[in-house]
Amino acid sequence: MRPNKRDELVSKALNVFYRSGFHATGMDTLVKETGISKTSIYKHFRTKDDLIIAVLRLRDENFRSWLFSRMAALSDAPAGQLLAMFTALGEWFGKPEFAGCMFIKASAEFQNRAHPVYQQSTEHKQMLLEHFTGLAKAAGASDPAGLARQLLTLKEGAIVLAAMSVTPDPAGDARYTARMLLQPYLAGG
Template identity: 65%
Template structure:
């Protein structure tokens, strides 16, 4: 289906917010970077906050689709895919323009738990957890939820550490730790 002007606006807004932050990116600048006038932006979205939410929804959808497919490409088995999460993270961290996780940053800028932006960030992570737990179930983990929660912690920790930029290989470090946790849950490799 042909993308509408609105879809292109959201995609470009997503990119601008990711690169320079939510509050630090004013509407004048956003209009300049998206090539859409402020009048048109406010035709599509009642407020800046609604545009941010639309951008986060787009990111959530794109990222989770991409992640599922990439994990399936990287490994044949659920167990293999659990570990491949960290290969995928390594690929992401090495990309030009890597600037951490959109949702972690959104929840840092909008801290109230009831704030829609914060809530949507939490929901994104909850959906990722559900997917990892499913892989853990399929891999035969005795406590799939516990294994999934541990792997999520390694994943979040790797992202934050990569963004801080003080450690050489957070994805590699996380993968090594994940290997130990997966072996402890599922038996030796």
């Protein structure tokens, strides 16, 4: 059995970074929290930044596949899926491990636009946008790209308010607005 120490490291590092932040988490902390020796870490990744990039790549895969499959599970129709996104978000916000969007936080800590961490963060949002645009097109929206951008805006806003504990039900509020946008395309409102 080769449990692939590298994947184990990335997956465990993800949790630590997600909970404690990137700059605030030192390599020694990472060693202690993951139980993997520093020697091994640096055998797999040249620098801390490289590890962070691998972490974000994993997060991107995990989050997108979770969100999209959850949306698909909640509705068959494209417009219904878009609305269901906010139901899925509400489920996420309710989980005890919820701590905001990892990519918003990553881009907040690495603001330099030339930095790969920043770039990967915006690419993640870009990919969400494309998926939403596809669904909006399938739903017969008159301006699919525009509708997708508006829904993405609602999603990001809801995540921020949830992470900052500003309002009690950010997903519900966003869903309410989303319903207004989607009403023309929802079958049997």
